[in-house]
Amino acid sequence: MKTKIIKAEEALIYCKKMESYFFDRKAFGIQPRQIEKHAVAFANADGGELVIGIADDSEEADPINRWKGAKNYEDFNDYIQCLVRLNPSVNFRYTFxxxxxxxxxxxxxxxxxxxxxxxxxxxxxxxxxxxxxxLYRDPVKIQELSFAKGTSSYEDELVTNIPLECVVDSTELINFLHDISPKSDPLEYVVNQNLVDADSFEPRVASILLFSENPQANLPRKCGVKIARYETREDDPERDHLKHVYTIEGPLYKLIYSTIEKVTEIMSSIQIWTIKGLKTVEYPPEAIHEIIANAVIHRDYSISDDVHIHIFNDRIEVFSPGRLPGYVTVENILDARYSRNSKIVRSLNRYKNPPNKDMGEGLNTAFQKMKEWRLKQPEIKEEHNGVRVVIPHTPLATPEQAVLEFLKNNDMIRNRQARELTGIRSENAMKNVFYKLRDEGFIERVPGLEGSNAAWRKVKKH
Known part of the structure; x- marks a missing residue:
């Protein structure tokens, strides 16, 4: 039986903490069957913390008065026993x-x-x-959940050749614990979160990825990020198109933010034709953040490969090792909720500035932001050994609309500019767009410009 003495400030943090995907609190006296309900819900999702003895907001509006504990340890016996008797059993630990x-x-x-x-x-x-x-009543939903539960995660594997000190003495873990509440000892935290084996004290893969100073050196599999910059729009770039390759390493929190920073830096040096002329390429920062974070957090770490990000003149491609988990498909990915690496998800979510703020909403945010920026939505492809997300820099407008909008701000437009603007790859296909606008009386050829210099302009009204 473990008891932890906490200070008044920490108690108030528990009383004020918002109920969320990973946290719930209930006043003492709640019926055991209600505790079963919440414990089972956490176990069927990605786990979490359930506090008994602190009232929720609906029961007590004032946080100061929410601490409503029991008089004796024995008063909690019914709650603990009801969880022990569940079949299949729920894996839980408890602290008073x-x-x-x-x-x-x-x-x-x-x-x-x-x-x-x-x-x-x-x-x-x-x-x-x-x-x-x-409550899941639909047998189909329960069957889908069953499919998802049939997979195991490499994050749970023990790393036998790495000392525990690599995790508990790391600067990353110390800084992480400094910013979260209530305060916790490094060893206590990793044991309570099942990031190390409680008997052998061997670290799990998740703990190395999260808190080791250099996970890429500690683990036998590749687990960093490779960024390649290709100066082309071609689908199959040649070696001559490859200008720079960058390798990003470090614990996952730093890995995610360092990758986003580097991608943003690279994009700031790329200029493309837009409806307003030649501009630095811009994507919604939220879309870039969410897609990169998703690729790092939900990848399959049992596969020895890095997350690969290819930056082209007209798109970004993000490849994440591992096929879609459980019952998730390309068709339902925006609605399905499944986490291959629940320990990683939970720990990253506890950072002061978590990269995964809204569980399950990351890709939805990316799609919505692309739409708000009037850009075509990302394309998700499941490949043999991974998932590729293509983020195009192509306007939602039809090619004809894009050309006319461009000519509102510019005197003329050439075929190459128009292809870059519209995403059309074929020179002849772009000519057909020009011919259609010509036949409808919107544009005309610029006199005196022929061959590769040929250009079109708006019809001058007389």
């Missing part, structure tokens, strides 16, 4: 919290993501969505 300035004992449950479909004692299936535990 006591505060010097508050009366009552609080129970903190850390619930792991399960590898089966978990049910309450009355055979109900609940799954955590946002800050709620949702």
């Amino acid at each position: 919290l006591k505060c010097e300035d508050r009366e009552g004992i609080v129970l903190l449950l850390n619930i792991e993501k399960g590898n089966q479909v978990h049910k309450t004692s009355d055979d109900s299936v609940y799954v955590r969505h946002s800050a709620s535990s949702i």
Whole structure:
């Protein structure tokens, strides 16, 4: 039986903490079957923390009065026993919290993501969505959940040749714990979060990826990011088109943000034709962030390969090792909620500035931002051993609209400019767009310009 004494400030943090995909709190006295419901929901999702003895917002508006613990440790027996009796069993650990300035004992449950479909004692299936535990009645939904639970994650594997100190003494972990509340000892945190084996104290892959100073040197598999800059628009670039290759390494939090920074820096040096003329290429920063973070967080780390980012003149391609997990498909990826690496997801979400703020909403945000910027939506392709997301820099407007919009701001347009503007690859296909606009009376050839210099302008009104 483990008891942790916390300060009044830490107790208040628990009382104020927003209920979320990874956290819930309930006042002491809640029925055990309700605890089953929330524990099962966490186990069927990506795990989380459940606190018993702190009222939720609907029960108590004032955070100061939400600490409503039990008098004795034994008062929690029914809650613990109801979870122990569940079949299949839920993997959980518990800690009792006591505060010097508050009366009552609080129970903190850390619930792991399960590898089966978990049910309450009355055979109900609940799954955590946002800050709620949702009942699944549809047999199809339960079957999909069953498919997803059939996969294991390399993040859980033990790394036997790396000392624990590589994780618990790292600057990354110390800085991470400094910024989160309540405060925790490094060893205590990684054990409670099941990032190391509680018996052998061997680190799991997730802990190395998250907190080792150099995971790429500690793990036997490639797990960094490679960025290549190609000065072309071709689908199959040649070696001469490759101008620069960059390698990004480090613990995952730094890896994500360093990659986003480097991609942004590279893009700032690329100029393309837009409807307003020759401009520095710009994509919605949120779309770049979400797609890169998604590729790093949800990749399959059992595959020895890096995340590859190819930056072309007219698009960015992000390749993430590993096929789509569980029941996720290209067709349902914006609606499905599944995390291959739940430990990584949960820990990154606890950073002060988490790269994965809204669980499951990253790609939705990317698609929405591309639409708001009037750019075509990203294209998601599942390949033999990975997933490729293509982020085009092509306007939503039809080629005809794009040409006419360009000519509002510019005197004339050439075939090459128009192809770059519209995303059309074929010179002849672009000519057909010009001919259509000519036949409809919108544009005309610029006199005196022939061959490769040929250009079109708006019809001059007399």
